[in-house]
Amino acid sequence: MNELKNIIDKNQKIAIFCHENPDGDAVGSMLGLGRLLEKLWKDVSYFSPDKPSKMFSFLEWFEKIKSTFDYGFYNLLIFVDFSEYSRIKTIYREKENYFSENQILVFDHHQMLNPPQNWTVVHDTQSTSTCEIILENTLNIREEYYDKEIATCLYLWLTTDSGNFRYDENHERILKNALVLIQLWADKKLIIDNFINNKTLWAINFLKILLERMIIEWDILYSYYDVDELKNYNIDNEQASYWLTILQEIKWPKVIMTIRKEDHLVKVSLRSKDINVEKIAKSFGGGGHIYASWFAQRIEENFDITKKEIIQKVQTLLL
Numbered sequence: 652m653n654e655l656k657n658i659i660d661k662n663q664k665i666a667i668f669c670h671e672n673p674d675g676d677a678v679g680s681m682l683g684l685g686r687l688l689e690k691l692w693k694d695v696s697y698f699s700p701d702k703p704s705k706m707f708s709f710l711e712w713f714e715k716i717k718s719t720f721d722y723g724f725y726n727l728l729i730f731v732d733f734s735e736y737s738r739i740k741t742i743y744r745e746k747e748n749y750f751s752e753n754q755i756l757v758f759d760h761h762q763m764l765n766p767p768q769n770w771t772v773v774h775d776t777q778s779t780s781t782c783e784i785i786l787e788n789t790l791n792i793r794e795e796y797y798d799k800e801i802a803t804c805l806y807l808w809l810t811t812d813s814g815n816f817r818y819d820e821n822h823e824r825i826l827k828n829a830l831v832l833i834q835l836w837a838d839k840k841l842i843i844d845n846f847i848n849n850k851t852l853w854a855i856n857f858l859k860i861l862l863e864r865m866i867i868e869w870d871i872l873y874s875y876y877d878v879d880e881l882k883n884y885n886i887d888n889e890q891a892s893y894w895l896t897i898l899q900e901i902k903w904p905k906v907i908m909t910i911r912k913e914d915h916l917v918k919v920s921l922r923s924k925d926i927n928v929e930k931i932a933k934s935f936g937g938g939g940h941i942y943a944s945w946f947a948q949r950i951e952e953n954f955d956i957t958k959k960e961i962i963q964k965v966q967t968l969l970l
């Protein structure tokens with residue numbers, strides 16, 4: 652893509668943003684792309700609306716990610732893994748004009764509605780990750796700058812979002828790209844050791860709570876928590892929601908969910924092996940992937956009532 656090459660060549664001072672509550676795809680694509688740009692002698696800054704989970708802190712350059720933005724001078728702003736201002740709302744709301752006055756480059760795989768005039772978009776909803784889009788669109792123009800660290804960052808999505816090749820449909824494309832990253836010396840062991848095989852006893856104790864609260868209703872299995880509880884276990888949101896991967900290993904339920912209270916919102920993550928949970932999530936105004944999706948609902952009265960309403964609605968959608 653020549654347009655992409657031109658934009659990168661022309662602009663020196665660059666700020667990269669990921670979405671709030673960043674997942675592996677967001678952190679991996681931000682740090683991987685950022686390192687590639689720094690190797691091209693660009694001046695790169697990294698911003699996240701909130702502090703990324705310490706689960707990703709093993710990545711080199713993780714500490715470069717700042718959670719307050721300076722609204723200073725940049726030639727180019729890059730958005731990775733999101734294409735709606737609502738996903739960087741704490742940064743956006745402070746100075747909305749700033750974003751309409753700057754040149755913006757977007758890498759994303761989520762559904763996108765009419766991008767504004769000042770955006771250049773590298774977009775593929777068929778792709779399961781932004782890491783993959785970045786790899787496919789930059790390796791061909793800048794292969795000589797790729798190194799082990801870039802490949803390791805971009806590999807992160809395969810362990811996190813793709814769950815080590817468990818959640819996705821497009822096996823050929825994913826495995827091909829995994830091979831490309833491995834040939835570029837992506838450190839798969841570093842990621843597995845630090846992301847999978849590293850649970851603290853605190854985190855396991857929290858899993859115990861989730862299992863105790865587990866409820867089975869018809870074809871739905873769910874558990875729930877309040878994010879305020881997490882500080883008792885010394886874990887963050889990303890570490891807590893990781894346990895959904897254990898619940899989803901249970902054989903029979905059609906839909907597996909974790910329901911968490913976060914201030915005045917209820918946030919729901921859905922998993923399935925054979926039901927399109929993306930459709931369910933969309934009917935609540937959320938989104939995601941076919942077998943892994945999420946949505947949020949506002950609490951009107953209290954957490955229990957909202958939780959109950961959500962379960963009932965999901966049940967009717969399953970009929």
Ligand SMILES: [Mn+2]
Binds near residue numbers: 760781
């Ligand atoms: Mn993503």
